[in-house]
Amino acid sequence: MRIFLAPMEGVVDHNLRKLYCAIGGVDYAVTEFIRVSQSRLPDHVFYRLCPELTQPIKIPVRVQLLGSDPANLAEHAKRLADLGAIGIDLNFGCPAKTVNKSRGGACLLQEPNLLHDIASAVRTAVPQHIPVTAKMRLGFNAREGYIENAQALASGGIAELFVHGRSKVDGYKPPAYWHAIGEIQSALNIPVIANGEMWTPNDVKQCLDESGCTDVMLGRGLLATPDLALAVKALHNNQAYCFMPWQHILPKVWQYHLSTLESYDPKYAGNRLKQWLMYLQLNYPEAKPFFEAIKRMRTAQELENAYHRYQTGF
Structure with a gap:
């Protein structure tokens, strides 16, 4: 397959x-x-x-x-x-x-x-x-x-x-x-x-x-x-599987965001991160408060500050 x-x-x-x-x-x-x-x-x-x-x-x-x-x-x-x-x-x-x-x-x-x-x-x-x-x-x-x-x-x-x-x-x-x-x-x-x-x-x-x-x-x-x-x-393959928990996914999502900062114009900072979080909300309710907190942010620094606040429970 x-x-x-x-x-x-x-x-x-x-x-x-x-x-x-x-x-x-x-x-x-x-x-x-x-x-x-x-x-x-x-x-x-x-x-x-x-x-x-x-x-x-x-x-x-x-x-x-x-x-x-x-x-x-x-x-x-x-x-x-x-x-x-x-x-x-x-x-x-x-x-x-x-x-x-x-x-x-x-x-x-x-x-x-x-x-x-x-x-x-x-x-x-x-x-x-x-x-x-x-x-x-x-x-x-x-x-x-x-x-x-x-x-x-x-x-x-x-x-x-x-x-x-x-x-x-x-x-x-x-x-x-x-x-x-x-x-x-x-x-x-x-x-x-x-x-x-x-x-x-x-x-x-x-x-x-x-x-x-x-x-x-x-x-x-x-x-x-x-x-x-x-x-x-x-x-x-008839094998058991346990899905990754949110705490394992979040660092990957953030690392992806950091990689996009090098690839896209600064005025689009966070656009791809927000797109992905919209999909992740479908299965991970933890993604919703993070998305709501950053959806209107435009700069890399704003996003970084919000990420650290999210990690500590806002």
Whole structure:
């Protein structure tokens, strides 16, 4: 069983990937998407969004590209391969309106022929030993056409397909339609990785049972429960597991915050910390008072003072 860390744009950056690598249980990660338009991106964009190109971590990290021009995506994929990328992933799942309006992400699910052309162009441009994969939803305006879209990508040469079990219109509202992922899995001869609405080990087990998949991609569930991947693997192996208590998680959360101070503009200090605390509140009530105390703070010093007050019970 393989567990992938989802490429949540604006959330799962290289700092978080490194932290989850240290926690354990995750086998692969995928970067936030790199938007490819008509202009040629400079190398420093690749290194900024995927520093693992030169500073690898213990888990393989694939680079995700988003765009609609087959030739341009192929060119950028080849350049990434030359820079040391160990895998290229193609984004056909992003539901954001701004992305879809610029012909990126889930809107391309309305054009299966284009999906094939993109996959084929990128596969041709990238050396054969480097896997080319794709991530898609179950449709754009409705949950429809997903078999055709999946087959178009597979015939284009992708090695694996990640499927988020909702359409663009579904957004992130529960449920995820795992049985539909199973329909795709049955229709393809390549691995299909299930994604969507897995918050507990039992959710993962049910998803695997309904979809027939053997691998999963976890996103928000891992943010709410940092050691979820370890718990999933324990259940898969019929082993007992005790989740990490809050007092073990808090130092990791704070260390993550400190790492983001080096990566982002000072005016955004604390933004990623606040995002993560919002998810952690779902399982750890101790996270709520900390989040409430810092949610309007803007400077690193304010945040540090609040953290020390929180440690001593305010």
